Amino acid sequence: xxxSQTSVILLQVLNVKEKPKxxxxxxxxxSTTRKRAKKTELGYATFFCSAxxxxxxxxxxxxxxxxxxxxxxxxxxxxxxxxxxxxxRDVAEIFLERGFVFTHETFxx
Ligand SMILES: [Zn+2]
Numbered sequence: 001x002x003x004s005q006t007s008v009i010l011l012q013v014l015n016v017k018e019k020p021k022x023x024x025x026x027x028x029x030x031s032t033t034r035k036r037a038k039k040t041e042l043g044y045a046t047f048f049c050s051a052x053x054x055x056x057x058x059x060x061x062x063x064x065x066x067x068x069x070x071x072x073x074x075x076x077x078x079x080x081x082x083x084x085x086x087x088x089r090d091v092a093e094i095f096l097e098r099g100f101v102f103t104h105e106t107f108x109x
Contacts, residue, residue, distance in 0.1 A: 022034060022035060022047065023047060023058070025047075025049035025051065025052060025054070025056065026056055026060045026061035027049065027052050027054050027056065028049060028051050028052040028054075030049055030050075030051035030052065032049065032050045032051050033047045033048060033049045033050070034047065034048055034050070035047055036048055036055065040057050040059075042070050043070075044057045044058040044059055045057065045058055059071065068106070069102070069106070073095075073100070077091050077107050080094070081107075087104070088104035088105075088107045089104045091104070091107060092104045092106070092107065
């Protein structure tokens with residue numbers, strides 16, 4: 001069975017190596033930001049904007065910002081749910097076999 005266009009795109013997103021580089025501030029769009037040594041709990045790079053003096057991370061301003069799961073895991077859940085029509089409990093079980101402990105309630109949001 002040929003993979004659908006959606007799953008091909010999601011797999012391409014998953015294979016992209018994340019190289020944090022200075023990014024524009026999501027609050028004031030200034031480019032005068034610098035990377036901080038501190039990372040978020042999930043390991044995302046944090047930045048400081050010298051224009052508005054705020055800190056932000058790679059996921060600030062995205063729908064993934066307040067999720068407790070890493071972005072690549074979220075994409076995998078979406079892929080498996082849409083491509084293979086797995087239930088939330090099935091997805092949780094697959095992650096459990098790979099050493100990630102989630103409940104089906106984790107994915108509901
Ligand atoms: Zn700013």
